[in-house]
Amino acid sequence: MLEQLSDRGPDSAGVAFYRDPAPPGWCKVSLHSPSAAPEWEALWGELEAEFGEASTPRIRATHAVFTIAAEAETAEVWLLEHHPELTLMSAGRSIEIYKEADLPTRFVERFALGEIAGTHALGHTRMATESRVTTAGSHPFSTGLDLCLVHNGSLSNHNRLRRTLQREGMVFRTENDSEVAAGYLTWRLREGASLEEALEGCLDDLDGFYTFAVGTADGFAVLRDPIACKPAVMAETDEWVAMASEYRAIAVLPGAEDAVMWEPAPGHVYSWGTASLVA
């Protein structure tokens, strides 16, 4: 699907996979290293020393995934303090995020995405409009434990909203407008909103164009701005449900020709796997 939409977004590509949930009391983290020769084995040793147990790093290109015998928040704090050179791409029990500033086709090859299987995934190809083409500026953006966001569009009030959220203690690493949307959702969820409430809040608090897809532990949600400037199409069969900017990406799925298809209505939150949405 990413390769199909390579020409829509040739700058960068990224994907969030949901698979192999960590056992209770454990967490899974995805890390990115800017180093040409990241010392993942050494980090593994440190994690074992700190938390007692940690899985062998599963390395893909510039990223590595660790499963650690600790709560996600604890591991996050430790990593931030001891390894500020690393970027925490995602944390949770089943999410893994990989993203890079690269042509989608090359990204899929470099990260050997073809061999990954999971329950669901979100992908994104980027054509930058609002900020630089970097790994950190690529999608998906983590928005909390087992949550992530991909965005098509551009926000016009992201600078003001970023300052507001910074006063609430949110930390941003780029000038990217989508990161602000992700930060907004993280903040609303932290303040006790359900994901559905947080997404509905976007309709009031975000200016600009957006089609959002949000990955959750057991499903995903979709929201388009009230004008529906940016495209989106949904398709569903007995076997799968898929969402994309356009049908070309869905056409490669088995049985796509006969799938039930529709366009999500503007300003309406759609969700699959609702358990996590109302929790």
Place this chain on the structure above:
Amino acid sequence: MATPEVIREAVGSFDLAIDTVRELNAALHGDGAPGRVVVRNPGGRHAIAVGLDAPYEVEIEGHVGYYCAGMNKLATVRVRGNCGVGVAENMMSGIVVVEGSASQSAGATARGGLLVIHGDASARCGISLKGADIVVRGSVGHMSGFMAQRGCLVVCGDAGDSLGDSLYEARLYVRGSVAGLGADSIEKEMRSEHVSQVGELLARAGVDDVDPGEFRRYGSARRLYNFHVDNLGAY
């Protein structure tokens, strides 16, 4: 010069899993006598059968991407599936039939011909319509008929919000509910000539199970643009 039969054979069938869209369109733009052309495995590709200028009969077996049958002139293009953004954009004449649903901006700026959508059309159907007719068997999304200048949009189902915003002299006929009218868009009296017009368009579209008498008409209040009755003939 080759006989028409030979040329028809040459352009008769394309499989877009093998052939490129460019090859298809080049053949349809060629000097050959127009005939029936079947396109298989469209796979949501963009710009299929665009810019035709001869009475071809193109049949597309599946879902197409953006701008299918754009700028169509004289040809009949039938899509046995759904369409992406901008089907029949700026059509000049001919007929485009979508058996499934169409995405945004269907028939945008179309100047002539007939666009028939048997499913639904999403937002901005018939935006800036300039003289073509559009018949939608299902419903249309918000901002349909935005700034439409001339021609008819016939909707057998419902219309989304802001129908006919900033409308000029196009006629909008809706059988179901209208979520809301746009700026300067008002309901107008449905006189007998309007019922006849809807009946004729439905007949041309092959929709025979809908009563033309059930439609309501919407048009411009003519307060927003510089309407002058002397210019009526221009629309």
